[in-house]
Amino acid sequence: MVTFIIRRLIGAFLVLVAVSFITYLIFVKIPGGDPAPRIAGRTATDANIADIRQKLHLNDPFYSQYWAMMQSLFSGSLKSYSSQLNVVSEIKRGIPATFSLCIGAGIIWLGFGILVGVISAVTAGRWSDRVITVLALIGISMPVFWLGLIVRYLFAEQHPFSWFPDGEYVALTSNPWQWFLHLLMPWLVLAVLFIGFYGRVLRSNILDTINEDYVRTAKAKGLPPRRVLVKHVLRNSLIPIVTLFGLDFAAVIGGSAILTETVFDLKGVGQYAADSVQSLDLPPIMGVTIYATFFIVIFSVVVDLLYAWLDPRIRPT
């Protein structure tokens, strides 16, 4: 077990290095991506630009440029090329919004996903199952940003139904009620896609598990159907959902929420990344990529451990 964790952590570290290096290559290889004239401003002389190149190690070979950038990123002194703001503190500023969005949406999609999956599996073939299947399919077929736009138009900007505040993030510490109101629409919009997907996966898992021998045994023993469903069927059907949830949650924290954040103007980490990409600002993109990859890699280790704990037949190797 300990060797497993150590090996996975070393692997995770190598992945982080590789991912950051590839990101660097993508941006160094852009023609016209030279940041020095942009930082120097419009009235810069050639000497100014040369000076900036010197300071940012832009004349060095690219591997030492990469090394310099990593050093300043991890010492917390990396600055954006275009706005000159500190990258680490900008990411930290976005984290409350991103985490509020992702944790809230995660709770909603996990809860409703399980509910929807159980209902449609228990009533498989009947009308409630069919309605849920259709709704789930529509849910996974909608572009999340479009849904966000429409919901925002209907419930925040149109006068008859403008029940919700329009966009932006309010800190939990400054006003919990406003925090909740501002996030309710983004939560639901982000969760819709996953509810449909999880419901469908759980439904087919449950239908597979119901035919297992041990479930027949449990029924034959005369256990009440509810107990069979919860203790025997659901417990085993949920194992793949746990894995799925871990990976999806990491992906959402690590940037899949970009679209939702942008549409609702939540100013989270994802939106910071999207804005930086538009202006080809390498340092923030580097910072956010490493932040996101960190979560994805760590969560995949956690998921593997959880999996082994939930299903003792699997030994982590």
Added chain:
Amino acid sequence: MATDSTTEFTLDTAAELAGEEHGAIEGKSPWLLAWRRLRRNYISLGFLFLFVVIVVLCSLAGPYARDIAKTGPNDNHLGETFVRGGKNVNVVSKGGFVGGQFHAGGVPVGPQLWHAGGRYVFGADNQGRDVAVRLLYGGLNSLKVGIGSAVICTLLALVFALLAGYYGGWADWIISRFFDLIWAFPVLLLAIALGTALSINGFHHFGISIQSGSLWIPTLVISYVLIPYVGRPLRGQILSLREKEFVEAAVAQGASPLRVMFSELLPNIASSVLVFFTLIVANNILTEAGLSFLGAGVQPPNPSWGTLIADGQSRIVTAPWLAIIPGIAIVLTVLSLNIFGDGLRDALDPRAKVRMER
């Protein structure tokens, strides 16, 4: 041979009946059986039909623009008028006092359906461009990117999976690490970064030259970032098939690696590939829309469903149809593919575990 109707009807009698009709019971290929199952699934076929209709409509964008709407996808009609019911109507409203009330102007005309002789069926945008024409051209671009990237992505994933699964060992290790690496990247972030970086000056390395603004950029970016999502499950299937006796037999007969891969392994995963392909086209259309919405996909003035929604975003209050209509087009297209893909999976292999993970 006549069957006595009074005797009990058993499987043997069924075989005899069938034998009378066709002479002997023929073996049926799995594809034929799958087609028979699919043929009974009217919902799936209905949605396949819907998808075909959407594709046909979008490919008629050129004739529609020329003969019915009489405008191109990027033609501005600011300050122009058109005739509706004998009256002249501004394409984009002019500001000023109307009936003593001040109007800001700049509001494009709404959907006309067929009241304006085929012009502005879905209204105009803020530059006076015909939304219906842009919707069809945009659909064409979205479908090109979605289907093109699905083809490239599936082919590459298939080749990688065959190599990794057949050779195992080092080849498998390298390919699996490559999958892991792309998998570890935040997908959307990587796609946005690549898309933006490439759309500035295009790509001019290794003898390949792609102009900026080319549809190839989003197509290649999307196919690249989604390779592991198709490649990983296929590799798993091939690894297990590799251990089967029929592969061993083929190798023992002296079949070359290529022959084993393409005549023994490939037919056995063909049904999975087909199902994956349908679902990945749906997924890629959504990804393209997201990328274009963020400005990292199809570049303006080229329309795509994603860029049309992005254009409509700022005008959602005054001209909501600009964002709503392309969104509905996306939902219908993706939904039809998802439902058809589901039916296809049920038909090809009712017990299959193929799933699109995202």
